[in-house]
């Protein structure tokens with residue numbers, strides 16, 4: 231299990247942030263070849279084979295990675311900092327979405343709303359418990375409630391990633407309950 235977590239972290243690094251690290255090519259929708267990923271991971275000193283990759287995809291706690299239909303390609307379902315167009319369809323969000331953060335960011339969020347920072351989108355959760363886990367990565371979590379349906383009525387677009395993370399470009403302050 232420890233191995234799978236290590237592989238998951240390595241895959242997040244390569245598939246979300248730095249494909250160049252192992253010299254793999256990524257298409258505009260974020261997909262890489264499974265064969266190339268296995269070959270180049272091994273060359274980079276990160277042992278990987280088809281079974282291990284499958285185990286990571288299936289057992290991953292947040293289902294971070296997804297195969298294409300014939301399992302020849304794989305990508306991260308969200309969380310990128312490299313420019314990708316995941317081609318998710320814009321859909322109507324739940325009435326409220328949740329964003330877990332920490333106190334040190336609150337002043338800035340009160341001024342400029344939620345911004346995507348280094349990633350391609352602002353990430354939000356469908357429930358408070360998930361948002362608590364997200365915020366806890368950085369310290370004592372603070373949960374912001376986003377009036378998502380109202381934003382949507384005002385023309386903002388929302389996307390739901392394959393692994394059920396809600397995404398949007400930004401959240402202006404007026405839609406945030408602190």
Ligand code: HQG
Nearest residue numbers: 292309331335338339342343344345347348349353364395
């Ligand atoms: C904050 C993980 C100052 C924001 C999680 C957050 C998620 C601002 C940080 C996914 C700000 C960005 C994403 C502003 C936002 N001023 N700070 N105007 N606007 N922030 O990691 O949402 O486990 O890029 O509150 O579970 O924490 O990796 O975003 O604290 O789903 O799969 O800037 O990553 O998934 O941090 O996390 P991040 P996030 P994985």
